[in-house]
Each structure stands twice: as C-alpha cells, then as structure tokens.
Amino acid sequence: MLNVQIDEQEVKQLYLEKLEEKLKEVDKSLVFWDRNELIRRTCMSWNFIQERFFFDPRFPKYRVGKKWLFPAEETMQFLLLWLAEQPKN
Numbered sequence: 001m002l003n004v005q006i007d008e009q010e011v012k013q014l015y016l017e018k019l020e021e022k023l024k025e026v027d028k029s030l031v032f033w034d035r036n037e038l039i040r041r042t043c044m045s046w047n048f049i050q051e052r053f054f055f056d057p058r059f060p061k062y063r064v065g066k067k068w069l070f071p072a073e074e075t076m077q078f079l080l081l082w083l084a085e086q087p088k089n
Contacts, residue, residue: 031072032071033075034067034069037070038070038075042079052082058081060074060078
C-alpha cells in the first residue's frame with residue numbers, strides 16, 4: 001500500500017513563492033505605464049496625483065501625442081522616494 005503525506009504549509013509556501021515570481025515577471029513585462037495604469041498602481045485619483053507629485057520635476061513623464069506615458073521602473077523608484085519624503089502623521 002502507498003501512503004502519501006502532504007505538508008500543507010510547505011505546499012502553501014511553494015505556491016506563494018511561485019505566485020510572487022510570476023507577479024514580478026508581469027511587472028517587468030511593462031516597459032511603461034499609461035495614465036490609467038499609474039492610477040491603478042498608486043490607488044490614487046488623477047487629481048490627487050496632479051496635486052501631489054505630477055509636476056515634480058523629478059517625476060518621469062513623457063507626452064506622446066495626447067497620451068501621458070511613464071517609464072515603469074523609473075516611476076516606481078520615484079514613487080517610493082516620494083512616499084518616503086512624505087510627513088508621517
């Protein structure tokens with residue numbers, strides 16, 4: 001007779017690691033974000049983004065025709081820096 005035992009905690013850990021790898025791959029597949037992706041990634045409204053950091057000269061942005069594009073990696077780095085600069089209330 002064959003007896004199989006599965007460590008559920010180990011299976012869960014392996015699943016989460018693989019999921020994180022796939023999410024990182026998806027993130028890296030985006031070269032740039034558009035306005036809607038920026039809104040989605042930051043969980044901020046367009047008005048809030050414009051009021052808080054859009055016009056910061058360090059914020060990487062490009063206007064192509066009528067569309068704003070943001071280099072994904074540079075934008076993420078800027079957003080982390082910007083957030084760290086915000087007062088902690």
